[in-house]
Amino acid sequence: xxxxxxxxxxxxxxxxxxxxxxxxxxxxxxxxxxxxxxxxxxxxxxxxxxxxxxxxxxxxxxxxxxxxxxxxxxxxxxxxxxxxxxxxxxxxxxxxxxxxxxxxxxxxxxxxxxxxxxxxxxxxxxxxxxxxxxxxxxxxxxxxxxxxxxxxxxxxxxxxxxxxxxxxxxxxxxxxxxxxxxxxxxxxxxxxxxxxxxxxxxxxxxxxxxxxxxxxxxxxxxxxxxxxxxxxxxxxxxxxxxxxxxxxxxxxxxxxxxxxxxxxxxxxxxxxxxxxxxxxxxxxxxxxxxxxxxxxxxxxxxxxxxxxxxxxxxxxxxxxxxxxxxxxxxxxxxxxxxxxxxxxxxxxxxxxxxxxxxxxxxxxxxxxxxxxxxxxxxxxxxxxxxxxxxxxxxxxxxxxxxxxxxxxxxxxxxxxxxxxxxxxxxxxxxxxxxxxxxxxxxxxxxxxxxxxxxxxxxxxxxxxxxxxxxx
Ligand SMILES: [Zn+2]
Numbered sequence: 001x002x003x004x005x006x007x008x009x010x011x012x013x014x015x016x017x018x019x020x021x022x023x024x025x026x027x028x029x030x031x032x033x034x035x036x037x038x039x040x041x042x043x044x045x046x047x048x049x050x051x052x053x054x055x056x057x058x059x060x061x062x063x064x065x066x067x068x069x070x071x072x073x074x075x076x077x078x079x080x081x082x083x084x085x086x087x088x089x090x091x092x093x094x095x096x097x098x099x100x101x102x103x104x105x106x107x108x109x110x111x112x113x114x115x116x117x118x119x120x121x122x123x124x125x126x127x128x129x130x131x132x133x134x135x136x137x138x139x140x141x142x143x144x145x146x147x148x149x150x151x152x153x154x155x156x157x158x159x160x161x162x163x164x165x166x167x168x169x170x171x172x173x174x175x176x177x178x179x180x181x182x183x184x185x186x187x188x189x190x191x192x193x194x195x196x197x198x199x200x201x202x203x204x205x206x207x208x209x210x211x212x213x214x215x216x217x218x219x220x221x222x223x224x225x226x227x228x229x230x231x232x233x234x235x236x237x238x239x240x241x242x243x244x245x246x247x248x249x250x251x252x253x254x255x256x257x258x259x260x261x262x263x264x265x266x267x268x269x270x271x272x273x274x275x276x277x278x279x280x281x282x283x284x285x286x287x288x289x290x291x292x293x294x295x296x297x298x299x300x301x302x303x304x305x306x307x308x309x310x311x312x313x314x315x316x317x318x319x320x321x322x323x324x325x326x327x328x329x330x331x332x333x334x335x336x337x338x339x340x341x342x343x344x345x346x347x348x349x350x351x352x353x354x355x356x357x358x359x360x361x362x363x364x365x366x367x368x369x370x371x372x373x374x375x376x377x378x379x380x381x382x383x384x385x386x387x388x389x390x391x392x393x394x395x396x397x398x399x400x401x402x403x404x405x406x407x408x409x410x411x412x413x414x415x416x417x418x419x420x421x422x423x424x425x426x427x428x429x430x431x432x433x434x435x436x437x438x439x440x441x442x443x444x445x446x447x448x449x450x451x452x453x454x455x456x457x458x459x460x461x462x463x464x465x466x467x468x469x470x471x
Pocket of ligand 1: 030031032226251
């Protein structure tokens, strides 16, 4: 590659030159949301920065394949196999089934992503799709001596690895560092760090989703899904794995343990982790209640892209403190910047030499451990540069393929009711109508169709289900 690229790698604790298994190609994996509730702005900071990472790599000339899971089973409230199942708790809270909750919050997540100009990964795989793959992986871990059965559950034996704590450098005694909630010790475990691969007999008698396995009816642990989903779609060598710093331990640590035990060789080269978003009370999290979402921003009249700009102005490896005062400043800056860019006269010829010079500087900034704030600073330099408007506009449009701040896009209306929301709404109505027809409640099905028609949404029933169109 023409421009040097280096990222901080959690596995080595240094900023390393970025290398891939296959030159010119990037296999990229992102831990997706657990779809039991709305994503809060802290979660979304990670997805924004990972989006920049992906778009930057594409802009730098890499062919990127990106895969993300959707966790709809197996994730317990402590991350460490204790506490309540998050999906079950979400379903109980809303008097719905687990799959209804999963569908609703998956749609809501992608609607938020659409508002924030976050591209959907090439492959999105719900965890419940790959049960046979998890069973196969666990069977191989058994054959290789890394798995054991105790008290009905299947565990990974971390004592079989030379360097289980490769990401964190923890010692055995520090095990609970990074585990967020109170941990009640699971007495079935041979070593405190061991983790569940498959739950069979457990305290979760109310678990709706269960599958047959060689070890009895049950469901997979949380960590196994990311290893299996990644290997299914990206093969045995992963170039870059992303997530929030919360994921480092135990989730990513366990992913490495089981993947490398299964494969028998190193798995992922670069581990990319985004720091927390804090508010005045500390780290933003769902367990605290009253958390901030994209809807909160929209209700208060902010274009969600103001939040995107807020995130880009700071380095992904630094904790970021959120406040509405700061967001107001960013809103002013963003609106002024957009106005200045939109006022550039697009007529005239683009000066290629100037274009290439700025493009090079932009790639260098982002190639230097994703320095997105320098990328934003460069926009102001472009605006001041001694060249014509057409060149400036072309350069900024090129930057914006990565930054995705809609800087050169005229908007008719503020992004209030964005398309993502509409899609989630219509999809939920289509699902409701499908259920009504299944129940042979044709009056209700017709009513839903008519209500949508009144809003200009036309449904078309085909052999692959119902599609829709806004007329
Ligand atoms: Zn994961």
